[in-house]
Amino acid sequence: MASLSLKHIYKVYDNGANGVKAVNDFCMEIEDKEFIVFVGPSGCGKSTTLRMIAGLEEITAGELMIGDEVVNDVEPKERNIAMVFQNYALYPHMTVRENMAFALELSKKFTKEEINDRVNEAARILDIEQFLDRKPRALSGGQRQRVSLGRAIVRDPKVFLLDEPLSNLDAKLRAQMRTEISKLHNKLQTTFIYVTHDQVEAMTMGTRIVVMKLGVVQQIDTPKNLYKYPANKFVAGFIGTPQMNFFDATLKKTEGGKVEVTFANNRKILLDEDVVAKTDGKYLDGNTTVTLGVRPEDVHWDEKFVSEHKETAFTCRTSLIEALGSETIVYCELDEENDAIGDSSTRLTLKVDPKAEIDKNQDITVAIDPQCIHLFDNETEMTIMPRIPQYNLVKAKVKSGKVDLLGADIALPSAIDLPDGDYILNIPSDAFIFKGFETPLTSVEESHKLCSVEPVGEKYANKALKNLVKTYPCEQFEQYELQFNKAFDAEIESVEDIGKTRLLRLKVNKNKLFAIGNGVDNVKTLSVAVDWKKVTFTGEEKVTEAFALTNTLSARVVKEQTGKKKYNFALEVAGAEIYLTDYIATKIFNALGRKAFETELTVDFGIYDVMTADSGIEGVVEKILDYGTEKIAVVKAGEAQVNVYLGNSGVKQGDNVKLALNLPRLGVVETLRGIRII
Amino acid sequence: MDYDFKKTNGGMKRRKAISKSAIYTILTILSICWILPLIWLILQSFGMEPDAPYQSTYGSPDILPSHYTVNWYVKLFTETEFPTWYLNTLIISLACMVLSTFFTLSMAYVMSRFRFKSRKTIQNIGLILGMFPGFMSMVAIYYIFKGIGLAGNVENWKQILALIMVYSGSAALGYYVSKGFFDTVSKSLDEAARIDGATNSQVFRKIMLPLSKPIIVYTALMSFTAPWGDFIFASFILKENSGAYTVAVGLYRWIAMAEIPAQWYNLFAAGAVCVAVPITILFLLLQRYFVEGITGGAVKG
Structure with a gap:
């Protein structure tokens, strides 16, 4: 029973200078008792990730925590995990009982009776009591897989790792074992991590699913959300059978609050504007080609539905009927002129009632359920119907330092100097500050945790280096002060909770805006400031x-010999030598070894994690940006430019300043291969 | 189309019969060539001239002796140094069997399961060194042993120890066959055991070895027979010290040194038969492991 935390996990196989990233920047928090499924096509890195959690593969960079302990360098047996292998991996020379007792006997913590009790109990749970004295070869595939589950159960591990445990079983047995593993998870109340390439297994078993492709996480969400809100075209196509239909189309806003969808062959359907409310306006211009996706089960054929949804109805010709018994799958050609079978964009798949009388080469009228369409950018393949819109696009007029925004005349802060004219404003949904609900300005919550546990150690710094910079406690960096400059009042039209994020639909003088308002509660109107x-x-x-x-600044690790085989290490950033905490030093040396001194690094830190102090990176204040709510200094440190939140300090333009960094929240990236070390 | 089934079938049968008889004829001739000397040797070890119990049958034109006796065996074990040699060889071979098997299997396990720097290089060096004939370094080895007091004019046990070291020392170079076998044992077994809490040596002892009986038997037999029949090293290191002789050296000296070959003729035959006995017994005892694959049920199957 334990939570897991995977922070920027990489697996890189050294293959020349660039290396092959089998797992690329895997970040995830797994809570206790969750059933996590890693799913993806072969070679996507799902098994590698699992094996890294098990300790069978070394982690190239990143941090793996089981419970509260970092286990990167912990032996598999000390990690308190159990693993079930695809090929069962039973010890063939031992009986089932010996197989299950093996781990307990090795640990030498148990008496014979205890071992016996545990084995019998596990055998009872899995219903394999009658096979206990058989050898594995005398068992069938399903029984063997049960034994290997039993071998995991007896150890009472914190985490169960299952590597495609069902893929060697036949279809019927697989379905049966699937439910049994789910039951087992309920019974044991332990964290399960399950790897599979089978999306049915993923959808039926997981509390959350991680979809991976080519080593990169595509989406992490519950099965329902994956199905309903795929983050990109890959996830949309991967989840669900038969596969989602994809068509190239253009979208255009029409008079009367409708959106006209035009397909490649000039077929048109109309959607309500609400459907694309969260879509970026730039896609609705009638020129940009997007991908429209619709699942076979969301294309309807029955007359009642078609008559109710005339705006999304069209005709097509059936080309192939697959009667599966419980349902019938119909393949249609959209483009009657060219009988293009290979090109999926002219084919439509739909699921119909098995009782339906439908024939090959028949013209049918079908309608798309407009609430269930998905839209994707053609180039990035990312969804353009995000659950949480990243920004609002608003037209506004700027005149003599004031902006006429949403009917309110707002004075622009002095940092924004614009000639008069018409502008389109891109306002991120997290750029609003609400009176009474002012939240910390940064959203990096996770590193705060780190901040409090980080020991600023003495291990690598027993004697100071020449230019060594002093370190400052985290608290000193966290004194944000906001000047609340009201921009407008807004009405809350609707509130939607998506995961941990609260999305507000604001109404400002008949205009609508999306805003992230974590913590906003129990109010109808808000006084809003703009960041x-x-x-x-x-x-x-x-x-x-x-x-x-x-x-971001480039950096490198430097060392100075202080005695025989004694060194001090520091991070050279923009001419200053910055104290390396144990945490940072260990991370860098673990990831790079001796190459650390020759490797080009990049450090990154937020504007709130740097402050002016009495020692640090030396620079000159180039200008001061006053954003109304806060003041930011742009500091030139050598070649580099650093933005610094100023707070109350009285720094002026042209001043020489020294910048100190909040080390516990410093990010370090290996520049060449782009591997995040911290 | 008309089809004469009888004719076509008959034709195929006949052709098969002809080719089979040809093959069996060749095989029979080969096996006679191969086995005849053995039979002849065994027969001669029991042979005697009529009415002369200790008269050698040397020079007799017949393969089958006219009369049979066990006298030669009695003489071999009562009047010659043969029992000492036999014991020496047995000690050397058994010791080598244990040591070499251990060395070879450990090396094979490491090469099969661990990935470390210069693994490939070491493998290749091992393979190439293993191809050189062992006696190439004979002179050097002799002087090394002489230097540390295990060769030259020293006690018998020291020379026997020297031989054990020679034979088992280079055993690890023959790791290749065992490595091939270990490679066939699924790696997920190791991983499962490692997760179960086994150390490397526990994986080797509790998982690998029990699954590798055929290759253990093979390695053990090979490392037993090599010193058992080796002549070159033994004769070079033991020189004239007949108390430490192995059977190969002893028997050879009999026929090589004898002024009248007839004197040792039947004794040599009897000695040779005795030499063959332990290997035959070992093989009979262990042969079932050769054929018995016991990895069934380990992984998918």
């Missing part, structure tokens, strides 16, 4: 760039 530094303006004369909330 202007996150807002970008696109105008005819001038386009502003997004303000960098994260600073």
Whole structure:
């Protein structure tokens, strides 16, 4: 029983300079008693990740925690995990009983009676009592897999790891074992991590599913959400059988609150505007080609549905009927002119009632359920119907330092200097500050935890280096002060909780905005301020760039000999030698070994994790940006530019300053291969 | 189409019969060539001239002796040094069997299961060194042993120890066959055991070895027979010290040194038969492991 935490886990096989990333930046928090399923096509890194958790593969970079303990360097047997293998991996020379007792006997913590009791109990749970004295070869596949489950159960592990345990069984047995493993999970109340390439197993068993492709996590969500809100085209196509239909289409807003969808062959359907409410306006211009996805079960054939949804109805010609008994799958050609079978974009698959009388080469009228369509960007393949919209696009006029936004005349902060004219404002949904619900400005919660446990150790720094920079406690960095500059009042139209995020639909003078309002509760109207530094303006004369909330600087590890075989280590960033905490040093040396000194690194830190202090990276304040709510200094440190939150310090333009970093929240990346070390 | 089944079938049968008889004829001739010297040797070890119990049958034109006796065996064990040699050889071979098997299997296990720097290089060096004939280094080895006082004019047990070291020392170079066998044992068994809490040596002892009986038997037999029949090293290291002789050296000296070959003729035959006995027994005892694969049921199957 334990939670797991995987932070920036990488597995890189050294293959020349670049290396092959089998697992690329895997981040996940697994809670106690969860049933997590890793799913993806072969070679996607799911098994590798599992084996890294088991300790059978070394972790190239990143941090794996089981419970509260970092286990990167812990032997498999000490990790308190049990693993079930695809090929069972039973010891053939031992009886079932010996197989199950093997781990307990090795640990030498148990008496004969205890071992016997545990084995009998596990055998009872799995219903294999009558086979206890047989050898594995005298068992059938299903029985063998039960024994290997039993071998895991007797150890009472914190985490169960199952590596495609059912793929060697026949279909019927697989379905049966599937339910049994689910039952087992209920009974044992332990964390399960299950690897499979079978999406049915994933959907039926997991509390959460991790979809992977080519070593990269595509989406982590509950089975329902994966099915309903796929994050990209890959997930959409991977989950669900038969596969989702994909069509190229363009979207155009029409008069009367409808959106017209035009397919490649000029067929058109109409959608309600609400369906695409969260879609970026730039896709609705009638020119941008997007991918429209609709699941076979969301295309309906029955007359009642078609007559109710005339706007999304169209005709097509059936080309193949697959009667599966419980349902019938119909394949249709959309483009009667070209009988293109291979090209999926002219084919439509739909599921119909098995009683339906439907024939090959018959013209039928079908309708798409408009609430169940999915839209994807054609290039990035990411969904353009995100559950949490990242930004709002708003048209506004700028005139003499004021912006006419949503009917309110708002003074722009001095940091934003724009010529008069029409602009499109890109306001991220997290760029709103609500009176009474001001939250910490950064969203990096996880590293806060780190902040409190991090020991600023003495291991690598018994004697100071020449230019060594002092370290400052975390608390000193965390004194944000916000000037609340009200921009407008807003009405809350609706509230939607998505995971841990609260999405607000705000109504401002008939305009609608999406805003993230974690913590906002029990109110109908809000006084809103805008975090202007996150807002970008696109105008005819001038386009502003997004303000960098994260600073990146190149760095390298330096050492200085202090005695015979004694060294001190520091991180050289922009000319300053920064104290390496045990945590950072251990991480870097674990990931890079002796190459650490030759490797080019990049450090990154937020604008709130750097402050002016009496020692640190030396630089000159180039300018001071006043965003109304806060002041930011742009500091030139050598070649590099660092944005620093100023708070109350009275730093002025042209001042020489020294910048100290909040070390526990420092990120370190190996520049060349792009591997995040911390 | 008309089809004469009888004719076609008959034709195929006949052709098969002809080719089979040809094959069996060749095989029979080969086996006679191979087994005849053995039969002849065994017969001669029991043979005697009529009315002359200790008269050698040397020079007799017949394969079958005219009369039979066990006198030669009695003489072999009562009047010659043969029992000492026999015991020496047995000690050397048994010791080598244990040591070499251990060395070979450990090496094979490491090469099969662990990935470390220069693993490939070591493997290749091992393979190439193993191809060189062992006696190449004979002179050097002799002087090394002489230097540490195990060769030259020393006690018998020291020379026997030297021989044990020679034979088992290079055994690990013959790891290749066992490695091939270990490679066939599923790696997930190791991993399962490792997760179950087994150390490397526990995986080797409790999982690998019990599953590798055929290859253990093979390795053990090979490492028993090698010193049992070796002549070159033994004769070079033991020189004239007949108390430490192995059977191969002793028997050879009999026929090589004898002024009248007839004197040792039947004794040699009897000695040779005795030499063959333990190997035959060992093989009969262990042969079932050769054929019995016991990995069934380990993994998918």
